[in-house]
Amino acid sequence: MFIHASGEYLPERVVDNDYFSRLTGRPSPWFEQLTGIRQRRRAGEGENANSMAIAAVKHLLRTGDANLEDIDLIIGASYTPWDTIGTIAHVLQREFSLANARAMYLSTACSSFIDAIDMASAYFASGRSTKALVVASEHNSLYSSDGDEKSGHLWGDGAAALILGNTPGKLQLEVLDTHTVGLADRGKGPFGITMVPRDGGLVMHHGKDIFVHACREMAGMARLLLERNKLTVGDVRLVIPHQANKRIIDSVADDLGLAPQRVALTIGELGNTGCASVAITLHRYAHKLEPGEYALLIAFGGGYSAAGALVRRAP
Structure with a gap:
């Protein structure tokens, strides 16, 4: 199985450790010392796991030497969905007119993206798919509380997309x-x-x-x-x-x-x-x-x- 192209989307809003310092009273350097995190991106108004997934695919198409022709499998990976019925995969299928492709949502927490690659590999090996779109998108800030001193400061939002095929692509x-x-x-x-x-x-x-x-x-x-x-x-x-x-x-x-x-x-x-x-x-x-x-x-x-x-x- 081969990776043909990749793309990403990161929200514009940047939240640094000073923000969490003001919320919790802890000194700003404490957060980086504990986690290695200096800043994180947060989704803006109107953004969600689905919209970020679409943006990641658009970035892939702008910057990667690939196309969505012949996509027959779409896997959306996330544990922070915007909608559990109109899932990432279904929204992508409609947005990019990917007719007749299998569309599914996969969640195994932070393993979900690699699990999606594993699933695509199994579909390729069985002959049931030849070209897949795999998109991981997380909207952690939708579900987390910034005031949670245990983990509120950890979470960032973002998405990335891959095209996988059973034959080599230019990305090699x-x-x-x-x-x-x-x-x-x-x-x-x-x-x-x-x-x-x-x-x-x-x-x-x-x-x-x-x-x-x-x-x-x-x-x-x-x-x-x-x-x-x-x-x-x-x-x-x-x-x-x-x-x-x-x-x-x-x-x-x-x-x-x-x-x-x-x-x-x-x-x-x-x-x-x-x-x-x-x-x-x-x-x-x-x-x-x-x-x-x-x-x-x-x-x-x-x-x-x-x-x-x-x-x-x-x-």
């Missing part, structure tokens, strides 16, 4: 392997973080439990994919982790023995953009891969779940 990125797994039986599982719209919205109940399992499972996912493909950490040019917390990313990098320059980061300027974080970071870093070089995508999601993908630029 190949998805060699994917793996996803549910981990709801581990730790606090479904109770670590919840997003109940009518009962407090997005709340992180057990941050320490999430931290421990995220560090362990993302490193484990990286090792699994490397071993399965007879590679070592030294063979990987870039690791593109879920951008939840810089301390988690640092822990995973240390566990794997990765030098800082081999870890892709967007968390400082974008915050935690949920499942869109890996997609946005991939879009921003893919050009750094030289022919034959590998990248590892890894994520941990609330609930719990983990996901990974091994990508290579064609030699």
Whole structure:
């Protein structure tokens, strides 16, 4: 399976740590020291997960050498939907006149984007699809409370889009392997973080439990994919982790023995953009891969779940 093109959308509004300092009374540097986040983007009036998804696809079409002809599968990935019936995938199908494509919504928390790639791979392998549009879009600020001292300062909004095909594209990125797994039986599982719209919205109940399992499972996912493909950490040019917390990313990098320059980061300027974080970071870093070089995508999601993908630029 090949990545033909990618695009992103980030809202214009920038919220820095001074804003949360005024809300909570904590000094502004505290937030960056705890999370690595300096600022984050927030959706504006009239924006939502659906509109940001559309904008990401439009950016892809403007900047990528690709088109939406022959799309037969649309997967919208998110845990912060604007509408659970008129989903991201259905809105994209209508907006871009993608007749007769399968349209579906997928949510496995912050693993959702990589899970969507895994699902597209399965459709390709079964012969039921040949070209897919995968879009990850998160509107965290719709459901979170800025006054929540545990996690209100973490969340950013944004979206990214990919076109996947079963034949090579001009971008020359190949998805060699994917793996996803549910981990709801581990730790606090479904109770670590919840997003109940009518009962407090997005709340992180057990941050320490999430931290421990995220560090362990993302490193484990990286090792699994490397071993399965007879590679070592030294063979990987870039690791593109879920951008939840810089301390988690640092822990995973240390566990794997990765030098800082081999870890892709967007968390400082974008915050935690949920499942869109890996997609946005991939879009921003893919050009750094030289022919034959590998990248590892890894994520941990609330609930719990983990996901990974091994990508290579064609030699």
